[in-house]
Amino acid sequence: MAEEGVPVIRYEELPEGPAVVLLDQRRLPGEETEVVCTDVPALVDAIQSLAVRGAPVLGITGGYGVALAAALRVDVADAAEQLANARPTAVNLAYGARRVEAAYREAERAGEGAEAAAVRALAQARALHREDAEGSARLAEYGSALLEELVPGGGLRILTHCNTGRLVSGGEGTALAVVKAVHRAGALRRLWVGETRPLLQGARLTAYEAAKAGMAYSVLTDGAAGSLFASGEVDAVLVGADRIAADGSVANKVGTYPLAVLARHHRVPFVAVAPVTTIDPATASGCDIEVEQRAAHEVTVGPWGGSGLSGAEGKEGRALVPVGAQAYNPAFDVTPSELVTAVVTDEGVASPVTAERLTELCSASRRQASRSADGMMRS
Numbered sequence: 001m002a003e004e005g006v007p008v009i010r011y012e013e014l015p016e017g018p019a020v021v022l023l024d025q026r027r028l029p030g031e032e033t034e035v036v037c038t039d040v041p042a043l044v045d046a047i048q049s050l051a052v053r054g055a056p057v058l059g060i061t062g063g064y065g066v067a068l069a070a071a072l073r074v075d076v077a078d079a080a081e082q083l084a085n086a087r088p089t090a091v092n093l094a095y096g097a098r099r100v101e102a103a104y105r106e107a108e109r110a111g112e113g114a115e116a117a118a119v120r121a122l123a124q125a126r127a128l129h130r131e132d133a134e135g136s137a138r139l140a141e142y143g144s145a146l147l148e149e150l151v152p153g154g155g156l157r158i159l160t161h162c163n164t165g166r167l168v169s170g171g172e173g174t175a176l177a178v179v180k181a182v183h184r185a186g187a188l189r190r191l192w193v194g195e196t197r198p199l200l201q202g203a204r205l206t207a208y209e210a211a212k213a214g215m216a217y218s219v220l221t222d223g224a225a226g227s228l229f230a231s232g233e234v235d236a237v238l239v240g241a242d243r244i245a246a247d248g249s250v251a252n253k254v255g256t257y258p259l260a261v262l263a264r265h266h267r268v269p270f271v272a273v274a275p276v277t278t279i280d281p282a283t284a285s286g287c288d289i290e291v292e293q294r295a296a297h298e299v300t301v302g303p304w305g306g307s308g309l310s311g312a313e314g315k316e317g318r319a320l321v322p323v324g325a326q327a328y329n330p331a332f333d334v335t336p337s338e339l340v341t342a343v344v345t346d347e348g349v350a351s352p353v354t355a356e357r358l359t360e361l362c363s364a365s366r367r368q369a370s371r372s373a374d375g376m377m378r379s
C-alpha cells in the first residue's frame with residue numbers, strides 16, 4: 001500500500017471559488033473522501049466535528065481559513081476569532097489563525113489593497129504549511145536519535161495513543177513521524193496502538209497509517225495498557241501534544257496521563273513529540289490549560305452507531321448505556337512534567353523538561369520565524 005493518498009489539507013481555487021479541501025477523517029479508515037469548505041462556518045464545523053483534527057494540522061487549517069476569509073472579502077478579524085476559538089485546547093489552531101491574520105493586517109497597514117492583502121494571507125498560510133512539513137522531518141530526526149540513546153539496541157516496542165501521523169501534519173506528523181523513522185531504520189519490533197476511546201483515533205487512524213507504512217502493529221483497548229506494561233512488552237511511550245504549558249505540563253488526548261503514570265511505575269521512557277508552536281509560554285501551568293469537554297453522545301452512543309463520528313448519524317446509533325445515563329467526556333488530559341522523560345521539538349530536545357529549556361527552544365524558533373518573515377515581506 002502506498003503511504004501517500006488523498007492530501008490531508010489543501011487550499012484550492014475551484015471553478016465555484018476558493019476552498020479549503022480536507023480529507024474527511026470522520027470516514028477513515030473505510031472511505032477516503034474529501035470535504036470541501038467554501039466558507040468559514042463550514043470550516044469551523046469541520047474542525048468541531050473532527051473532519052480535520054490534531055494540533056499541527058489544526059494550525060494549518062486556521063491559517064488557510066483566515067486566507068479563505070480574506071479571499072472571500074468577509075470580515076477577517078471575525079473569521080480569525082471564530083477559527084481560533086473553534087476548539088480550545090490545541091494552541092496551534094489559534095496560532096495559525098492569528099499568524100495569518102497578522103500577515104493580512106501588516107499588508108493593509110503597508111497600504112496594500114484587499115486583494116494584495118489576501119495574497120499575502122495565503123502566502124503566509126502556505127508558509128505555515130511548508131514549515132510544518134519541514135518541522136515534522138526534524139521531529140523524526142531528533143526523536144529517533146533520542147530513542148537510540150534511551151533504549152539502545154533496536155527491536156523497539158513502542159506504545160502510542162491517539163493519532164499523530166500524516167493526518168495531523170503538513171509532513172509525517174509528530175510522534176508517529178518518529179515511529180516511522182524508527183521503522184525505516186529497521187529498529188521497530190512492534191507499534192502498540194491504544195484504541196483511544198471514545199472516537200477511536202488510535203484504532204481508526206493510527207492503525208490506518210501503520211498499515212500503510214507496513215509496520216508490525218497491534219491495537220489494544222485503552223484498559224489493556226496496564227497489563228501490557230506489566231508483562232514487560234513496552235520499551236517506550238511516544239505521544240503528541242495539544243498544548244505544552246510553560247512549566248512543561250503536556251495536554252494531549254484523554255488517556256495519555258494514565259499511560260505516563262504506568263510508564264513511570266514500570267520505568268519506561270515517556271516522550272512527548274511536538275513542534276515548538278505547541279509550547280504556549282502564555283499558559284503558565286497545567287492547571288491553566290482549558291480542556292475541551294465534548295458531547296455526551298460520543299461516549300453513550302460512540303462511533304459504532306452510524307458511519308459518522310460525532311454528527312447526527314452517531315447520535316442516532318445504537319445506545320451503549322441505559323437511557324438517561326450521563327457521561328464525562330473530556331477530550332484531553334494533562335500530564336505533569338515530572339512524568340515526562342523528554343519533550344522532542346523541531347528545535348531540539350528538552351530532557352529533563354524544564355521551563356528554562358522550553359523557553360530556550362521557543363526563542364530559537366522565534367529567531368528562525370522572524371528571519372523567514374523578513375524574507376516574505378521583502379518578496
Ligand SMILES: CSC[C@@H](O)[C@@H](O)C(=O)COP(=O)(O)O
Nearest residue numbers: 053054055162168174240241253
Ligand atoms: C500531533 S497530534 C497531537 C495531538 O493533537 C493528538 O495527540 C490529539 O490529542 C488529537 O486530538 P483530537 O481530538 O483528535 O484533535
